[in-house]
Amino acid sequence: MKFGVVTFPGSNGDHDALSAIELGLREEVAPIWHKERSVDGFDALIIPGGFSYGDYLRGGAIARFSPIMDAVAEFAAAGKPVLGMCNGFQILTEAGLLPGALLRNQSLRFSCKWVNVRVETDRTPFTQAIDPGTVLRLPIAHGEGRYFVDPETLEQLKARDQIVFRYTDAHGVETDEANPNGSLDNIAGVCNEAGNVVGLMPHPERAYDALLGGDDGLKILGSVLRQHARQVA
Amino acid sequence: MTVTDQTLREVALTREEYDKIVALLGREPSPVELGMFGAMWSEHCGYKHSRPLLRMFPTEGERVLQGPGENAGVIDIGDGLGAAFKIESHNHPSAIEPYQGAATGVGGIVRDIFTMGARPVALLNSLRFGPLTSARNRYLLSGVVGGIGGYGNCLGIPTVAGDIYFADSYSSNPLVNAMAVGIVRHDMITRARASGPGNLVVLVGADTGRDGIHGATFASVDNPEESHRGVVQVGNPFLEKLLLEACLELLETDYVVAMQDLGAAGLTSSIVESASRGGVGIEIDVAHVSRREEGMNAYEIMLSESQERMLVIVREDGLDAVREIFERWDLNSDVIGKVTEDGNVRVLEHGTVVADVPATYFTDECPTYVRPSVEDPAVAELRAFDPDILPDLNPDQFGDTLLTLLGSWNICSREPVVRTYDHTIMSNTVLPPLDGDAAVVRIKGTNRALAMKTDCNPRYVYLDPYVGGQHVVAETARNVACTGAKPAALTNCLNFGNPERPPVYYQLEQAIRGMAEAARALETPVISGNVSLYNETDGVPVLPTPTVGMVGLIDDVERHVGMAARRGDELILIGPRSATLGASEYLSMVHDRVAGAPPGIDLQVERTVQEAVIELVAGGLISAAHDTSEGGLAVAIAEMLIAGDTGAELDLSPLSEANGGRLDRMLFGEAASRVIVAVEPARRDRVQQKLDERGVEHLLLGRCGGDSLRVNGLPEVPIEAMSAAWRTGLVLD
Numbered sequence: 001m002k003f004g005v006v007t008f009p010g011s012n013g014d015h016d017a018l019s020a021i022e023l024g025l026r027e028e029v030a031p032i033w034h035k036e037r038s039v040d041g042f043d044a045l046i047i048p049g050g051f052s053y054g055d056y057l058r059g060g061a062i063a064r065f066s067p068i069m070d071a072v073a074e075f076a077a078a079g080k081p082v083l084g085m086c087n088g089f090q091i092l093t094e095a096g097l098l099p100g101a102l103l104r105n106q107s108l109r110f111s112c113k114w115v116n117v118r119v120e121t122d123r124t125p126f127t128q129a130i131d132p133g134t135v136l137r138l139p140i141a142h143g144e145g146r147y148f149v150d151p152e153t154l155e156q157l158k159a160r161d162q163i164v165f166r167y168t169d170a171h172g173v174e175t176d177e178a179n180p181n182g183s184l185d186n187i188a189g190v191c192n193e194a195g196n197v198v199g200l201m202p203h204p205e206r207a208y209d210a211l212l213g214g215d216d217g218l219k220i221l222g223s224v225l226r227q228h229a230r231q232v233a
Numbered sequence: 234m235t236v237t238d239q240t241l242r243e244v245a246l247t248r249e250e251y252d253k254i255v256a257l258l259g260r261e262p263s264p265v266e267l268g269m270f271g272a273m274w275s276e277h278c279g280y281k282h283s284r285p286l287l288r289m290f291p292t293e294g295e296r297v298l299q300g301p302g303e304n305a306g307v308i309d310i311g312d313g314l315g316a317a318f319k320i321e322s323h324n325h326p327s328a329i330e331p332y333q334g335a336a337t338g339v340g341g342i343v344r345d346i347f348t349m350g351a352r353p354v355a356l357l358n359s360l361r362f363g364p365l366t367s368a369r370n371r372y373l374l375s376g377v378v379g380g381i382g383g384y385g386n387c388l389g390i391p392t393v394a395g396d397i398y399f400a401d402s403y404s405s406n407p408l409v410n411a412m413a414v415g416i417v418r419h420d421m422i423t424r425a426r427a428s429g430p431g432n433l434v435v436l437v438g439a440d441t442g443r444d445g446i447h448g449a450t451f452a453s454v455d456n457p458e459e460s461h462r463g464v465v466q467v468g469n470p471f472l473e474k475l476l477l478e479a480c481l482e483l484l485e486t487d488y489v490v491a492m493q494d495l496g497a498a499g500l501t502s503s504i505v506e507s508a509s510r511g512g513v514g515i516e517i518d519v520a521h522v523s524r525r526e527e528g529m530n531a532y533e534i535m536l537s538e539s540q541e542r543m544l545v546i547v548r549e550d551g552l553d554a555v556r557e558i559f560e561r562w563d564l565n566s567d568v569i570g571k572v573t574e575d576g577n578v579r580v581l582e583h584g585t586v587v588a589d590v591p592a593t594y595f596t597d598e599c600p601t602y603v604r605p606s607v608e609d610p611a612v613a614e615l616r617a618f619d620p621d622i623l624p625d626l627n628p629d630q631f632g633d634t635l636l637t638l639l640g641s642w643n644i645c646s647r648e649p650v651v652r653t654y655d656h657t658i659m660s661n662t663v664l665p666p667l668d669g670d671a672a673v674v675r676i677k678g679t680n681r682a683l684a685m686k687t688d689c690n691p692r693y694v695y696l697d698p699y700v701g702g703q704h705v706v707a708e709t710a711r712n713v714a715c716t717g718a719k720p721a722a723l724t725n726c727l728n729f730g731n732p733e734r735p736p737v738y739y740q741l742e743q744a745i746r747g748m749a750e751a752a753r754a755l756e757t758p759v760i761s762g763n764v765s766l767y768n769e770t771d772g773v774p775v776l777p778t779p780t781v782g783m784v785g786l787i788d789d790v791e792r793h794v795g796m797a798a799r800r801g802d803e804l805i806l807i808g809p810r811s812a813t814l815g816a817s818e819y820l821s822m823v824h825d826r827v828a829g830a831p832p833g834i835d836l837q838v839e840r841t842v843q844e845a846v847i848e849l850v851a852g853g854l855i856s857a858a859h860d861t862s863e864g865g866l867a868v869a870i871a872e873m874l875i876a877g878d879t880g881a882e883l884d885l886s887p888l889s890e891a892n893g894g895r896l897d898r899m900l901f902g903e904a905a906s907r908v909i910v911a912v913e914p915a916r917r918d919r920v921q922q923k924l925d926e927r928g929v930e931h932l933l934l935g936r937c938g939g940d941s942l943r944v945n946g947l948p949e950v951p952i953e954a955m956s957a958a959w960r961t962g963l964v965l966d
Contacts, residue, residue: 009563010471012389016660019677035561049658051387054471109965110382110653141386141655206657211675211790213657213665 001225003029004042006072006088008063013049013086017205021046024208024218027225034066044081044125044224045072047088049141049203059102059144060090069095081125081224082197086142089189089199098192098199099157100149106182110143114213115180117165117188117202118172124164124195129223135172136165136216138202140180145201147183147190157190165189165200236267244271250600257594265532265580265588269595272498272536273505276766279599282732283764286742289749290759296721297758302510303424304345304494305415306760308722310786312679313419317351320359320412320687320726320782322765326465327409331376336384336468338411340540343388344494347477348543350423350484351415354659355674356385358395358411359687359726359780363404365642371966373407378965380468381411382653387470388477391662392654393672396688396780399642405770410726410763412687412782416676423484425493425503426511427546427572432490434504434515434570435552437559438476438542439469442525445499445538472541472564479562480543488551490572495542501535503544504570505578508592515592517570518581531582546572602732609736616696618828620814626823626897632950634823635942636958638864638901639871641822645962653965668876669795670715670860673787682790684718686783690863691776693831696816698740698777700831702747707839707905708862709783710755714843715858715908717793717850718785720755725762725781730774732766740777741766748779754836755843757783794850796859797876802911804870804881804934807924808842810891812902818863819901834905842906845929849910854920857911867900867944869909870934874942875956877911882943883935900944911937 005017014031021029032039039045052063063069069091076082076097084092092098105111119127119134130136149157157163165188169178174186181201189200204217236251244267246254254262254270262270273279280287292300298315299307305319323338339356346353358381363370385392390413427434445466483489491511493503500522508515519534529537547555552568559566573579578595580588626634638644651666663682664673671686688709694701710720725748730737752759768775787793798804814820815829849855857877861869866885874881885899892898912920917933924931941949 010387010474012387012474012658015389016658019660023677050389051471051474054387054469056471110386110655112652112655112657139657141657143386203657206660208660211663212660 001027001043002041003027003044003046004032004039005029005046005048006032006034006068008034008052008066010052010054011048011050013203013205017046017048020205020208020217020221024215025221032068034068036068037071039071039075045075047082047084047091049086049088052087052091059087060094063091064095073097076197079194079196083126084199085203085205086201089201090144092197092199097197098190099153100147100190102144103146103148104144105146111180112141113180114139115202116168116170116178118168120163120166121161123161124191124198125224126198126220127164127223129226130219133172135168135170136219137214138204138216139206140202142201145181147187149184154185160193162191162193163187164191164198244268245275246271250274253600257598258590263588265535266590268532268536269501269588272501273595274599277497278502280764281600282602282604282766283727283741284601285603286745289745291749291753292758292760294722294756294758297760298422300760301762304348306722306724307349307417307422308760311681314676315417315419315422316414316683316784317346317349317417318412318414318724318782318784319345319761320410320724320780321763322726322728323409323411324406324728324765324768327377328406330465331373332380333465333467335377335380335409337466337540338409339381339384340468340470340473341496342411342413343390343473344543346413346415347480348423348425348492348494349415349417350421351417352481353390353413353415354661355414355685356390356392356411357685357687357782359689360397361403361408361778362399363401364399367404370404375966377407377409378650378653384468384470386655388474389658391656391658393656393662393674394666394686397647397650398691400691400776402773402775406768406775408728408768408775408778410780412724414683414685414784421484423489423492425491425507427491427507427513427515428511429490430513430572430574431549432572433547433549433552433568434517434572435545435547435555436522436542436567436569437545438564439472439539440523440525440565441534441537442539443529443533443537446533446536466538466540468540475562475564476541476543479559479564483555483558486551486554488547488554489545490548491546493544495544497538499536499538505592505595507544507546508578509596512576514573514575514577514579515570516573516579518584520583521567521569523565523567531580531587535580604732604738605735606739606742607735608739612696615828616830620820620829621893621895623824625895628896628947631947635867635871635950636954638818638822638868639955640958640962641818642962643818644864644868646960647963648960649963649965663790664716664793664795670712673716673793675790680790682787682793684713684716684785684787686712687780688712689778689780691778692816692827694744694777694779697831698743699747700834702744702779703751703834703836704831704905705779705781706748706751706755706757707834709781710757711843711860711908713783713785714846715860717847718787719847720757720783720785722760723752723757723781723783725759725779727764728768728775728778728780729766730769737774744777744779751836755840792851792853794855794857796857796873798857798873798879798911798937799877800879800938802856802937803914803917804883804937805910805912805920806907806932806934807845807910807929808907809838809904809930810888812865812892812898812904814898814902817865817901817903819865819897832904839906841927841929842908845924845927846908846910848923849920854916855910855912859909861904861907861909865901865903871942871955873909873911874937874952875959878952879937880939880941880952881935881937882939885934885945887932
């Protein structure tokens with residue numbers, strides 16, 4: 001299976017995504033320059049973290065206009081797996097490929113630490129191989145990660161099983177203390193209606209080796225392999 | 234024609250220095266030339282007062298691939314790789330505009346690293362502020378921390394370690410020292426030496442604007458607010474990220490002859506230094522420089538300190554490759570001139586010569602000064618104070634005193650600050666900030682890791698610059714050793730007051746002497762550094778602060794330890810039994826005195842202790858190690874217990890005699906060369922045997938467990954109370 005990692009000017013999580021897939025998952029992966037217009041030959045796309053175009057206006061606000069984004073949208077529309085992490089999540093919401101928006105953290109500060117997230121659904125390619133209710137330990141590192149949608153959309157997300165990850169304590173209980181940025185309903189990640197496009201604020205690509213403090217990220221990145229294997233079969 | 238005093242003040246040159254310029258040139262300098270001399274002969278670029286003293290530092294060693302004199306030093310770390318690192322100050326800008334001052338400090342030091350061909354992999358910072366009771370100081374802390382995070386997080390380089398210290402003298406003159414570490418293949422090491430007449434001089438990166446003109450001279454006078462308003466630059470980390478990637482991509486080609494970043498004194502210092510180092514000349518025409526605004530003249534272009542720019546010397550046949558790479562990253566690449574044979578730096582403006590000076594006049598001919606060196610008698614008097622005349626600690630006060638120290642600004646947890654820095658990006662951080670005495674960063678593709686830490690106890694240096702200087706090197710090396718790494722080399726940032734005053738010059742001279750001696754004894758050569766003088770306000774200098782950044786090597790990345798003691802572990806004190814209250818945090822916090830002599834230090838003992846700890850970690854024999862510093866034994870133990878969330882039952886009575894029977898000295902006195910290690914009971918015998926073999930003093934203190942600290946029958950202190958005091962001491966506004 002071949003992963004593609006999109007590099008925008010200002011992306012800085014692209015190297016980690018490449019390393020996680022190459023060293024952690026041991027799968028084929030290649031970078032994709034944002035000025036490209038095709039994603040042919042890739043089976044899954046990663047939109048990595050960073051500060052695309054400096055994010056001086058708003059996280060992801062400029063990157064959505066990059067030439068590659070049309071191809072990403074087509075890839076997503078074809079039902080193929082797309083994962084946005086941190087800035088990648090912001091870009092996918094700005095591009096309209098995922099619902100909601102990421103506001104400044106409630107603390108108004110950047111926050112870097114390890115958090116617990118509970119997997120809410122296994123209907124997406126990136127949670128396919130994880131039992132719902134499983135608690136994963138992942139790092140966060142962001143200043144604009146407070147998930148927000150209007151009340152109607154929130155109800156819709158719940159009804160359509162689009163909430164993929166929630167911040168919880170180590171036992172899987174949603175608490176205010178476990179919510180690192182003030183996200184609505186402790187939401188850490190969502191998917192589109194079809195379920196093939198997933199975005200989350202935590203960084204699975206930084207958690208691929210126990211030496212780094214944990215390798216739960218591989219469960220998310222590796223999940224897509226199972227679906228791919230099934231499709232190929 | 235005679236130059237006015239006003240003009241000389243603007244370029245921060247003395248009348249004598251001006252006369253020397255006239256004598257060298259055999260004529261009056263042009264306005265552009267005078268501005269260039271002012272910048273190059275400033276303390277910041279020319280090291281006028283420090284150069285003769287810096288020669289005391291040992292700069293060679295078997296690992297040293299590049300010593301001082303380039304953008305950064307480089308040491309060999311095996312596997313065909315080198316570690317490039319350097320620390321630099323951004324004190325004066327941060328005092329005026331803390332966010333941008335600190336941000337551009339990070340930007341500058343990162344450029345120094347990738348200029349060498351190295352990919353930056355870690356950032357550290359050493360900060361000094363006045364007491365947080367003042368709103369202004371809280372604003373400075375919050376702004377500086379914001380700027381460091383804002384720039385480093387955006388660049389995607391983890392900020393992994395550092396130190397923060399508070400004292401009155403930093404109130405109007407905070408210190409902001411930024412350090413960066415990079416990894417470079419030996420064959421990629423790039424130097425800033427222009428060569429090959431005919432080669433092209435290309436300015437790449439951002440446009441040039443009017444910001445930061447006279448930044449170098451501004452950093453070389455006291456009370457900069459009076460003379461140099463509006464010189465603080467604004468950073469753009471996004472542009473720096475593009476520049477970083479584009480430059481590293483360019484260096485993979487064979488076309489690059491030299492690279493030099495534009496920092497203090499902008500284009501002037503970058504062309505002068507690359508020409509002077511390479512023994513060649515450079516001719517440029519400022520008309521070819523991309524600008525941010527209309528109407529800039531040659532003087533402004535030559536002295537602008539606009540950020541995120543780089544000078545690259547490339548072979549003529551490489552121009553297309555350069556253009557292509559920089560276009561891809563949407564960056565400028567302006568051919569502004571060429572390398573020449575005559576050794577002159579020649580600046581043209583639309584073809585008209587506005588400056589023409591041999592490059593070495595700016596560098597080798599920069600005057601140096603050896604100033605009178607006299608210790609301030611008031612400091613000698615303070616040092617003579619004997620803290621043992623004070624009443625001893627009342628045993629009932631043990632708990633309150635420990636909690637007071639744990640919550641004090643100089644000791645408490647740095648977590649609120651550290652959380653705002655990205656330390657997990659690049660997926661290399663094996664021992665993150667807060668978890669150990671130094672950060673450990675693995676090197677991908679190898680089994681190795683680097684440990685790194687900055688530190689400086691300015692109170693020790695103030696009360697005894699020579700001994701204090703030894704402590705700075707010894708303590709940073711000890712921090713690195715506590716993770717299991719062998720200290721390899723260091724960089725330093727010498728932050729002092731006005732050296733033209735004999736007591737300040739004395740501090741500078743003696744601190745360097747002490748640091749040099751310790752660096753020799755511990756075999757940690759000085760491979761790079763920076764000097765920041767004139768850190769004073771209204772004639773009151775900051776505490777002398779010669780900050781050291783130490784880097785050590787770990788051969789097996791799995792073999793490292795943090796500082797968390799585990800339930801069931803035993804604690805062993807390694808090192809001397811005697812401590813002193815002189816210059817201690819206890820004396821300052823409890824008795825409100827900055828006095829007494831700092832602890833003495835035997836560098837051979839120091840070295841043996843460090844080697845013993847490294848051996849224990851490498852052998853997998855200990856589960857944690859932590860050095861005792863501010864707050865002494867009790868605080869160090871408390872920190873290990875808080876980190877491991879365990880209590881302990883300890884017997885310190887064997888230490889009583891060596892501390893004159895005093896409880897305060899035994900518990901809170903400070904000493905060099907002491908490390909506490911946590912050991913599984915089954916391994917205790919082997920650990921003690923190893924320590925005996927090396928002839929290192931050691932003492933079994935007791936065992937971890939329970940939920941409180943119980944020492945010698947003193948009232949017990951709940952771990953929860955210690956943790957709460959430690960974690961809530963520092964609040965970011």
